[in-house]
Amino acid sequence: MLTLPKLTMRLKNKVIIITGSCTGIGKAIARKAVSEGAKVVIHGLDEAPGKELVSEMGNDRAVLHIEDLTREGAAERLVAIALQAFGKLDAVVNNAALVKGSDIHSTTLPFLRSILEINTIAPFSLIQAALPHLTETRGAVLNIGSVNAYCGEPNLLAYSISKGALQTLTRNLGDTLNRENHVRVNQINPGWVLTENEIRIKREEGFSDDWETKLPKVYAPAGRILRPEEIAAAAIFWLSDESGPISAQVVELEQHPLIGRNPPKDMSVFEG
Structure with a gap:
């Protein structure tokens, strides 16, 4: 008789802060982490979905904090x-991000600073604040970046700059903190993910309600874009x-x- 290996919880009793976890990728990571035995701090700006998520997970497994990460302290x-x-x-998962379109002509300095x-700065600040405690547990940091860190979409200039900087932060601290504090720092760069926010943005931009079913091969060879749960599954390893x-x-x-794949500005194929 075949004996299957006993399944164990991969994050049993680990305590993890996940920013931007009331919705989207962060929410999927939080759900997956709890299913693997973790206890999580849910964070975001929208209290209603955050409370719903904590209720789903249980107060013994999740706690909610609503606050703008740019606020002092x-x-x-x-x-x-x-x-x-x-x-x-x-562990800390730096997932919260502001995604707003801009190019060289529309990117003002105040706008770039806000992105x-x-x-970039909020993830750095959280790593800095968490470091003494992550050092005690020989913990981990996982930054959620973007494939836009390499070249970026023409209409996501400021966002792409910020994700490029986050990637350098990961490489730099991942080396330094692993040697000096036994704290690992790694990063996932997702491609195009079908989150609630992405659906909302595309509707605001005038795309048809079924735009995600009309994806050209240049954007989605598989005929669909990624799902938050697929990013979450990879996050658990790190x-x-x-x-x-x-x-x-x-x-x-x-x-x-x-690398080198830079989609055109014209995405009218999804409109109407």
């Missing part, structure tokens, strides 16, 4: 909530002890080669 408060609720901190504050001492790595989750 926000990072320290997130860390304090994790310690107060669960007594330690094993950098959320997408948050678990399975990834061992691996640090300073950036992994692309996309269905086509991405």
Whole structure:
């Protein structure tokens, strides 16, 4: 008789802060993490879906914090909530991001600064605040970047700059903190993901309700774009002890080669 290996929870009793986890990729990561035995700090700006998610997971497994990460002391408060609720901190997932279109002509300096504050400076601040506690647990940081870090879409200039900077942050700290603090820092760069926010943005841009079913092969060779749950499945490896001492790595989750692939501005194929 074939004996199957006993399944174990890959994140059993690990405490993880996940920013931007009331919806989208962050929500999927939170759900997957809890299913693997973790306790999580849910964070976001929209209280209603956050409360619903905590209720789904249970108060013994999740706690909610609603706050703009650009506020002074926000990072320290997130860390304090994790310690107060669960007594330690094993990992941080920097997922929260602001996605707004701009190009060289429309990107003002205040706009660029606002994107950098959320997408690059806030992750740095949270790593800095969490570091003493991650050092104690030999923990991990997982940054959620974007394939736009390499070249970027023409209409996502500021966003692409911010994700390029986040990638450099990951490479730099992933080396330094692994050597000096035994804290691993890695990054996932997702491609195009069908999140609630992406659906909302496309509707606001005038795309048809069924745009995701009309994707040309240049965007989606498989006939569809990625789902948040697929990003979450990959995230668990980097948050678990399975990834061992691996640090300073950036992994692309996309269905086509991405270096040099720069989609055109005209996406009218989805409209109408």
